[in-house]
Amino acid sequence: xxxxxxxxxxxxxxxxxxxxxxxxxxxxxxxxxxxxxxxxxxxxxxxxxxxxxxxxxxxxxxxxxxxxxxxxxxxxxxxxxxxxxxxxxxxxxxxxxxxxxxxxxxxxxxxxxxxxxxxxxxxxxxxxxxxxxxxxxxxxxxxxxxxxxxxxxxxxxxxxxxxxxxxxxxxxxxxxxxxxxxxxxxxxxxxxxxxxxxxxxxxxxxxxxxxxxxxxxxxxxxxxxxxxxxxxxxxxxxxxxxxxxxxxxxxxxxxxxxxxxxxxxxxxxxxxxxxxxxxxxxxxxxxxxxxxxxxxxxxxxxxxxxxxxxxxxxxxxxxxxxxxxxxxxxxxxxxxxxxxxxxxxxxxxxxxxxxxxxxxxxxxxxxxxxxxxxxxxxxxxxxxxxxxxxxxxxxxxxxxxxxxxxxxxxxxxxxxxxxxxxxxxxxxxxxxxxxxxxxxxxxxxxxxxxxxxxxxxxxxxxxxxxxxxxxxxxxxxxxxxxxxxxxxxxxxxxxxxxxxx
Numbered sequence: 001x002x003x004x005x006x007x008x009x010x011x012x013x014x015x016x017x018x019x020x021x022x023x024x025x026x027x028x029x030x031x032x033x034x035x036x037x038x039x040x041x042x043x044x045x046x047x048x049x050x051x052x053x054x055x056x057x058x059x060x061x062x063x064x065x066x067x068x069x070x071x072x073x074x075x076x077x078x079x080x081x082x083x084x085x086x087x088x089x090x091x092x093x094x095x096x097x098x099x100x101x102x103x104x105x106x107x108x109x110x111x112x113x114x115x116x117x118x119x120x121x122x123x124x125x126x127x128x129x130x131x132x133x134x135x136x137x138x139x140x141x142x143x144x145x146x147x148x149x150x151x152x153x154x155x156x157x158x159x160x161x162x163x164x165x166x167x168x169x170x171x172x173x174x175x176x177x178x179x180x181x182x183x184x185x186x187x188x189x190x191x192x193x194x195x196x197x198x199x200x201x202x203x204x205x206x207x208x209x210x211x212x213x214x215x216x217x218x219x220x221x222x223x224x225x226x227x228x229x230x231x232x233x234x235x236x237x238x239x240x241x242x243x244x245x246x247x248x249x250x251x252x253x254x255x256x257x258x259x260x261x262x263x264x265x266x267x268x269x270x271x272x273x274x275x276x277x278x279x280x281x282x283x284x285x286x287x288x289x290x291x292x293x294x295x296x297x298x299x300x301x302x303x304x305x306x307x308x309x310x311x312x313x314x315x316x317x318x319x320x321x322x323x324x325x326x327x328x329x330x331x332x333x334x335x336x337x338x339x340x341x342x343x344x345x346x347x348x349x350x351x352x353x354x355x356x357x358x359x360x361x362x363x364x365x366x367x368x369x370x371x372x373x374x375x376x377x378x379x380x381x382x383x384x385x386x387x388x389x390x391x392x393x394x395x396x397x398x399x400x401x402x403x404x405x406x407x408x409x410x411x412x413x414x415x416x417x418x419x420x421x422x423x424x425x426x427x428x429x430x431x432x433x434x435x436x437x438x439x440x441x442x443x444x445x446x447x448x449x450x451x452x453x454x455x456x457x458x459x460x461x462x463x464x465x466x467x468x469x470x471x472x473x474x475x476x477x478x479x480x481x482x483x484x485x486x487x488x489x490x491x492x493x494x495x496x497x498x499x500x501x
Contacts, residue, residue, distance in 0.1 A: 003056060005036065012036040014044060016056075037070055045070065050152045063156055066109025069148045079137055080466050084473055085459030085480050085491075086123050087140040090437070092489050094118075097440060098180070102173035103433065106166045112144035113157055119144075121412045121434035123456050128154050128417060139464055142471060142497065155423055162425030170429065171232065171256055178224075178231065185232075187225040187262040189400045190249060190269070192218050192242055193408075197416040203424065205239035217416070219428070220245055221403060222253065225264060228399030229439060232258075233432050235424075242268035247277050264397055270380075272331055279333045279382065286385075286394055289337075289378040296378050299326060303339045304376065316391040319344050323387050330380070338379040338390050346375025403439060410442075410452050411435040444487065455483050462491075471495040 004017045014033040019026050033054055034046025043064050045051045051070050053062045064070075094100060108114045119140050120131050132149040135141050148157075160166070178185050194216035197204050203217045216238035222231045234249055246269050250260055263278070265287040278285050289296040303324055312322045322341040327334065353370050356362075362370070379394055407413035411434035418424045441452050450458075462480040464473045472494050476484065484491055 084464035085462030116147040158423040158426030349374040
């Protein structure tokens with residue numbers, strides 16, 4: 001068995017030649033490998049297999065190495081005017097964050113592909129099949145000239161960075177960065193969100209989450225309590241209930257050197273097993289109680305009547321709430337319930353009740369019963385907290401909602417466009433990195449009218465011209481200049497260009 005090469009139309013082609021003996025006769029057979037892309041490394045391309053490797057010694061097919069970039073099948077002219085500002089800004093911002101060591105730790109064989117895709121996920125919200133077109137018209141093609149963004153290679157790339165080893169290496173460096181920046185990853189918010197997905201792979205399952213039925217994968221995020229910066233992510237099948245994921249999430253963090261000591265949790269994580277585990281691990285926590293719990297009903301029944309008093313009123317963010325601290329025993333441990341009545345919420349809900357009372361022919365007694373517990377809530381803590389601090393502490397949970405919003409609206413988290421668990425893991429890692437970057441940008445823009453989306457749009461309109469040995473940026477118009485100034489990024493007039501680019 002050997003490989004036979006021949007030339008046709010300026011290209012080299014290969015086929016496997018095999019000689020088989022049939023009695024005294026020798027029968028020759030062959031199998032086409034297709035066009036030769038790299039003879040030394042045994043890389044070929046055919047219509048049936050796409051780009052692949054073939055080893056004659058082992059008679060096996062495989063995927064090409066990550067650093068291999070297939071030559072273009074068309075003679076494409078280089079674009080001489082490129083979108084400049086968005087890709088340039090993001091490259092500078094990632095460096096200023098100190099995030100490069102964590103990204104590099106992923107260890108993908110073609111760093112240009114990795115950084116191009118991080119940029120694409122942060123800047124664009126289009127499907128990955130458009131990544132190559134974006135790259136060709138962007139300064140990213142100068143920054144990362146060896147990126148390979150064909151659809152086939154992006155799928156291979158996502159599968160490669162979805163490897164567990166690559167992700168652990170990333171988080172090991174990322175946790176170091178958090179520690180160096182003063183972000184203590186031990187005080188956390190934990191919540192989950194559904195990623196609707198009609199693609200059939202083992203993680204897709206029917207979910208009933210807060211009464212909403214959908215086919216989805218469940219994504220769990222751990223977020224820093226004070227800053228809202230994403231710390232870690234996990235995922236599970238869509239039909240797994242939240243309470244069963246919490247301890248495993250804490251265990252994974254612990255296995256990677258992060259010992260959580262304070263957690264703020266959504267009501268979905270409340271269960272006897274979880275509460276006992278948290279007390280046993282000496283992890284302080286705050287959570288909201290669900291209204292269907294017996295303990296919730298007992299606490300409300302015992303304390304609602306005397307709740308509206310002068311000593312119980314507290315102010316939070318321009319709203320006034322009656323709040324009472326009630327010590328009680330929970331599964332053999334001392335805990336503290338904060339029975340509350342949100343005055344504004346009660347008024348709003350009561351108005352809705354009044355509007356539908358007539359249509360539903362409700363009696364006055366029924367209206368009273370409906371109003372009685374409107375605006376009521378119960379928070380629970382493992383340790384006593386000053387009443388004035390309870391609501392600010394618990395509503396830091398909004399940080400994680402903002403993170404999910406960033407991921408879904410800015411960082412390409414949705415829709416899920418992958419067809420295997422391996423590529424899904426890689427997709428989630430990219431969305432995590434992009435969410436970290438965009439969240440930092442969003443925080444810096446809080447006191448301005450600019451959003452991350454408008455920032456990237458304004459900067460994309462700042463162009464550059466491409467010459468053989470240099471890039472010349474065009475004049476910076478006001479909106480783009482304002483964006484650069486906000487982040488203290490100086491736009492150069494010219495940028496040297498390597499002849500190899």
